[in-house]
Amino acid sequence: MDKKFVIGVIGAGRIGKIHIENLAHKIPNVKVKIIADVKIDEPLKQWAAEMGVLKVTQDANEIFKDPEIDVVVICSSTDTHAKFIIEAAKARKHIFCEKPIDTDLKRIKETLRVVKSSNVKLMIGFNRRFDHNFKRVRESVVSGLIGTPQIIKVTSRDPAPPPLEYIKVSGGLFMDMTIHDWDMVRYLAGDEVEEIFAYGGVLINPKFAKIDIDTAVAILKFKNGAMGIIDNSRQAVYGYDQRVEIFGSKGCAMADNDTPNTAHIYTADHTMSDKIPYFFLERYMGSYVSELQAFFDYLRNNKDPSPSGEDALKDNLIALAAKRSLDEHRPVKIEEVDK
């Protein structure tokens, strides 16, 4: 029978709660024993009890010190990820951590070094790799159906920009929002990015102008010669626009947006259907379950982790190169920013 894993979760915000709920109801043979969060109140305790979690604490160390706990799931704020990964690794616990590991390159590398030397397993929460649509597109490459990938395209647009306050500390569009898309093109292409050139601008809200861009397009060269295209907007008024496409030597696979229902309504004016899902919770809910399944499959069966800590590092390097390309108005090789 499958080994039962005992889990401590750090951070019970929106995404933390999603993981806890999935661990409680959708993932077999696992048990969340402790939830640690900087802010504990009655509703959280009650909710935790409903999820079958008996201990809620403000001290993450209780997780690290608990010998029964095998796995730490890190959903706390970004600036604590590296620290908690390192502590978990030192406590010899396997780690599932939300993206990103950190925004600082040195710190990411140091973190990965500790994970490696501690001989624990690490997977990063780039959940979109587990989206039913994108997975299917990737499969069409893996199966050989569409041949060698030549052009990889990702369209990724948010429905509405976050508050300016958030933007200021976000690390910028390339690090905060496009980070998922850097990971997606690498995943789809099955290859590494060599160079990037990006355009960015402020087309939505002039208030962004001094802080960040809100619209961007980028093209990339992969090491194998394939080319990538990404376009981003902070504001697609029609909803969360998430599409990918791989063009290959034997065909082309395209994933369109999900739709809330399949109804088409013909009227005297036009044919209409309902808007696409509003944002990532509506669109990617299923992928959060699938990524946890993959994580435990990795723990149990030693499958290659995807996305690994190294993936996260590489995605981060592309973000840095994209930012430099934007700033210096020239194509930038990934190796230029990797030091």
Next chain:
Amino acid sequence: MDKKFVIGVIGAGRIGKIHIENLAHKIPNVKVKIIADVKIDEPLKQWAAEMGVLKVTQDANEIFKDPEIDVVVICSSTDTHAKFIIEAAKARKHIFCEKPIDTDLKRIKETLRVVKSSNVKLMIGFNRRFDHNFKRVRESVVSGLIGTPQIIKVTSRDPAPPPLEYIKVSGGLFMDMTIHDWDMVRYLAGDEVEEIFAYGGVLINPKFAKIDIDTAVAILKFKNGAMGIIDNSRQAVYGYDQRVEIFGSKGCAMADNDTPNTAHIYTADHTMSDKIPYFFLERYMGSYVSELQAFFDYLRNNKDPSPSGEDALKDNLIALAAKRSLDEHRPVKIEEVDK
């Protein structure tokens, strides 16, 4: 080289003009020599000249008597079809005739008898058999791809009802409008109808009530056991709704409506696209060319004619059976009305 056919066209109304234009520009190795129409005016003569037709006459006999003419295309009013078919047959000319041959059973049979004994070829203008969508659905049966047909469905709705005056002399919805659909289910199924049951009603315009129905649904049994479904409306406010479906033992083929363009527009309200084509001229234009191609292929290469005069007879029988089913409120076998 292909034999060149010389053609006389009787009737230069809307559909006659379409055929003449196609014969002039789209069909190789044919020549329209004479156009006969009850009403001749200057614009018609001019138009004929532009089409390369040098003679326009009120006397159809000029066509029948012209020894150079091999083929008669009959596009005159319905009540003259049988008469002109017979005269053409007696003059030993091949015939392409618009549907229907006649609305009277005896007269249809007599007409077919003359055609047969005259040893000329006859094809009837059920153009929808040549529609790019429906042909593709039929091919999925012929190729074996979807196995044995079990359920055949036709949706056929006009955008707006014709004038009441037209309705009065039309022979009724089943004979005037559904006649195309009787032919379509037979074509798609590749089998003959054994029995039919129909519901009809006046749901659009109460003024129809004393004259005809304006909405109908019918189910049929084919001799091989397959079942058919047809639904009709005289008024689909969103345009000309023309869809078919064959469900078989190995799959299902469905043809959706054509669209004027492939643009999808996402807005803050909904996803929209343009209305489907308005009526048969927009939708079936290509099929008028294809049916003439098939007709001359029949003349030149002796392929089985489809739709033949016998097809038209069988379609007519179904219409009669449908009408009787409606009137007598019971399922009616085709053989009951065939005498």
Next chain:
Amino acid sequence: MDKKFVIGVIGAGRIGKIHIENLAHKIPNVKVKIIADVKIDEPLKQWAAEMGVLKVTQDANEIFKDPEIDVVVICSSTDTHAKFIIEAAKARKHIFCEKPIDTDLKRIKETLRVVKSSNVKLMIGFNRRFDHNFKRVRESVVSGLIGTPQIIKVTSRDPAPPPLEYIKVSGGLFMDMTIHDWDMVRYLAGDEVEEIFAYGGVLINPKFAKIDIDTAVAILKFKNGAMGIIDNSRQAVYGYDQRVEIFGSKGCAMADNDTPNTAHIYTADHTMSDKIPYFFLERYMGSYVSELQAFFDYLRNNKDPSPSGEDALKDNLIALAAKRSLDEHRPVKIEEVDK
């Protein structure tokens, strides 16, 4: 705050487990206290414990006698539904019961009489009313968007026939499989059926011939004059084909099948996408949650129940009329079978 309902569930088979899981995880402010099933084993007990249900019993009376329990959810075999509804009603507990109430008309009516006199609430599990696609189509009528319904179409095909043993006791295709579709056309049309005519046949497996039909088409007349069309097959090799359409005076709403993903793959041969969902568990999973939400909304806010016990009765009458139409080869009025 919302009243908390305490629930007893009778029957923990496939559908019972789905309801229990939804009650445990997806429906707020409810608690399953007792599960009763004729067959209890260790795995069931363990599973129940995981769902937070502490008592599992073979005696349904423990549910009826428990004063804390407000609601009974009946998921046992069809032949026990009426009995358990009556016992629950007499015990003054509200009832959610899987379809059908019974196959015997008298027994259904007697059951509904007891429910009414006991003054408890009853809802029947015609889950498809809560399907995201069909609900959207119905909304297009309710909102007035497509005007007055004139033609209502339901396509409903199973992926594979059940075992012959099941067929023998199923009550026949019209009672066992089409029962959902009778309910669907009534729900979509927002009106009652007056008359029906049906064709049926054995097109899939000759072994059905002495027991039941495996393919059917039926047309119906609604009291308001609208017309309905249903087609059924026990075997659609491409998956569970579930589509509906309402054609109205101002437009037409169509719900297509769900798809497992939105990927389209263009190859040198053709454009392809993945098969539709295999069966009802894949397709209708979300509707099981929504129907429970509606049930508790009915209990708490006294909304009209849909589908009610009367709905189930009416669906049953249509099934009987359809069967009689098939047997007597004539259109049958619903009132003919209602005695």
Next chain:
Amino acid sequence: MDKKFVIGVIGAGRIGKIHIENLAHKIPNVKVKIIADVKIDEPLKQWAAEMGVLKVTQDANEIFKDPEIDVVVICSSTDTHAKFIIEAAKARKHIFCEKPIDTDLKRIKETLRVVKSSNVKLMIGFNRRFDHNFKRVRESVVSGLIGTPQIIKVTSRDPAPPPLEYIKVSGGLFMDMTIHDWDMVRYLAGDEVEEIFAYGGVLINPKFAKIDIDTAVAILKFKNGAMGIIDNSRQAVYGYDQRVEIFGSKGCAMADNDTPNTAHIYTADHTMSDKIPYFFLERYMGSYVSELQAFFDYLRNNKDPSPSGEDALKDNLIALAAKRSLDEHRPVKIEEVDK
């Protein structure tokens, strides 16, 4: 009544024949009087006669000298375009010329100067502006429906590369194939390109390596801040892939590929539909008629010409900038190449 235009056509190759046929059959009130071609044979003469053109000559001067001729349509080889435009302009005849005017910047400018000083009208055959799909997308901008354009995307892939011999004299992918796409992004955006960066590679056939690229992606900045994306391949094995998209402040309009029919076939393996049209003749046939209609509308009603000679010049500048970007591996401003 509309003025009748008399036309001389230079060049009766594939595209010339299409224009002549459209002029003969689809465009009212025009007459082709002379066809000039370097190579005349019997079949051409016969074909011309069928098109109602009585004179076929090797000497284009017969067209320029004919006082009855108002309009010259130039479909000869690219290297003769500028020369014939200039001669036609000097002969005071209006001009419709296939793209491009020339590949040499100076020569294009000189040509446009002569046209202007001769006070004749000139339109260039960028037929895709008249495609039913792309026109609809553009209309969604013009009508204000999707707000201010922010991202414009063009996917443009040929089904198979031309022969190497052709590639050698083609001016390269950016000048030969992408030239249509430079025009398309400008048309869709309704703005001018300021700067471009491009990647290109040889991913299809190594034999291209010394001659040209066969795959490319490019991003552009428009003067108003909007961004453009183009991707090209010389070989899409599934057919001629032609899609565009405009993302704006109020919505997004996307045009998908045309399909040969609307049939969808569900099988036990997958859902399939037919391949997209093979190449430009299949896909853009309708646009050749529409562009001639627009040309004569320009002549008769003095509408702004689109695409004008200046459009052709601007498209050429982008091609040059794209090539320089590729060669010098840096973003290139359009003004850099405009001298």
